[in-house]
Amino acid sequence: MDCVRLTLLVIFFISCAYSKKAAEVPFDQNYVAAWGGNHITVLDQEREVQLLIDQSSGSGFRSKQSFGSGFFRIRMKIPSKNTKGILTTFFLTSAIPNQPAKNHDELDFEFLGSAGKGYALNTNVFANDFGGREQQFRLWFFVDGKPIRVFKNNKRIGANYLTNPMHIETSLWNATWAGNVDWSQEPFIANYRGFEIEGCIYDNSNPNKCYSQTYYWNAEKYLQLSPTQRRIYEVLRKKYMFYDYCTQHPKNYVECRSTE
Numbered sequence: 001m002d003c004v005r006l007t008l009l010v011i012f013f014i015s016c017a018y019s020k021k022a023a024e025v026p027f028d029q030n031y032v033a034a035w036g037g038n039h040i041t042v043l044d045q046e047r048e049v050q051l052l053i054d055q056s057s058g059s060g061f062r063s064k065q066s067f068g069s070g071f072f073r074i075r076m077k078i079p080s081k082n083t084k085g086i087l088t089t090f091f092l093t094s095a096i097p098n099q100p101a102k103n104h105d106e107l108d109f110e111f112l113g114s115a116g117k118g119y120a121l122n123t124n125v126f127a128n129d130f131g132g133r134e135q136q137f138r139l140w141f142f143v144d145g146k147p148i149r150v151f152k153n154n155k156r157i158g159a160n161y162l163t164n165p166m167h168i169e170t171s172l173w174n175a176t177w178a179g180n181v182d183w184s185q186e187p188f189i190a191n192y193r194g195f196e197i198e199g200c201i202y203d204n205s206n207p208n209k210c211y212s213q214t215y216y217w218n219a220e221k222y223l224q225l226s227p228t229q230r231r232i233y234e235v236l237r238k239k240y241m242f243y244d245y246c247t248q249h250p251k252n253y254v255e256c257r258s259t260e
Contacts, residue, residue: 025196027061034062034097034169048193051172053086054186060089060171062097063197068165068210070199071217076111079172079188083113085181088190089171093126094164103128105162107151111139112178113188120242123149127160133253136243137236147225147233148241152255159255165202 026046033040036059039052051059078088091108095101106126111119118138125133135149153161172190174181198217200210211218225233246256 027195030197031061034060051190052187053172058173063168066165066167066202067199068202075194077191081185082182084115084179085174086113086188092166094166105164125151133245137240147229154255
């Protein structure tokens with residue numbers, strides 16, 4: 001299996017740039033099973049969760065709380081074998097659990113399965129809409145400490161931006177757009193560790209609380225990439241990104257026409 005640690009900086013950019021080791025807090029402190037209950041196994045005194053998918057069902061878990069800002073990270077082991085058509089995910093979403101997702105906010109990291117030719121990472125942003133902002137990368141492993149995606153707040157030029165509280169979700173599932181699954185290889189198993197959450201729990205009575213400078217992730221240095229991060233970001237995107245929605249559909253998204 002290949003091991004990945006993800007970090008999403010939610011406020012102004014998405015990145016794998018924050019590499020602090022996640023604390024070994026128990027799973028049920030911050031998370032709960034979301035679906036496919038009999039395909040979820042809690043291991044190692046709740047320090048690890050195993051998700052399984054077979055022809056009967058996939059599985060996933062979600063955070064107990066919704067957040068307005070923060071650093072969100074997880075450690076993952078992606079299924080091995082021929083995993084074409086299988087997706088291992090970690091994302092934030094404002095969609096209400098167990099209800100159809102309509103216009104909503106979402107930040108996606110989706111690891112696309114492989115038939116032995118290496119993994120790919122699909123990222124997407126929903127900003128009170130149906131998304132369509134995919135950027136896809138061939139993975140060189142590991143991705144720790146390397147920024148790969150920036151999504152700026154360009155509301156002043158008419159671009160949508162995320163405004164809703166979001167909770168964390170993970171899932172192990174299959175999608176026909178990602179390829180046909182070889183079910184003779186089932187079951188497919190993914191492992192997750194590192195269930196600490198550093199986030200501001202959203203409070204309806206005080207929605208601006210999560211923008212406070214008292215939270216370290218709201219500090220000025222996190223509002224943009226450093227010069228070093230910027231160089232790494234540009235090199236990685238040039239070398240490994242093979243799909244960009246702004247190249248494919250620039251007229252559909254105002255932010256694609258911004259030079260900032």
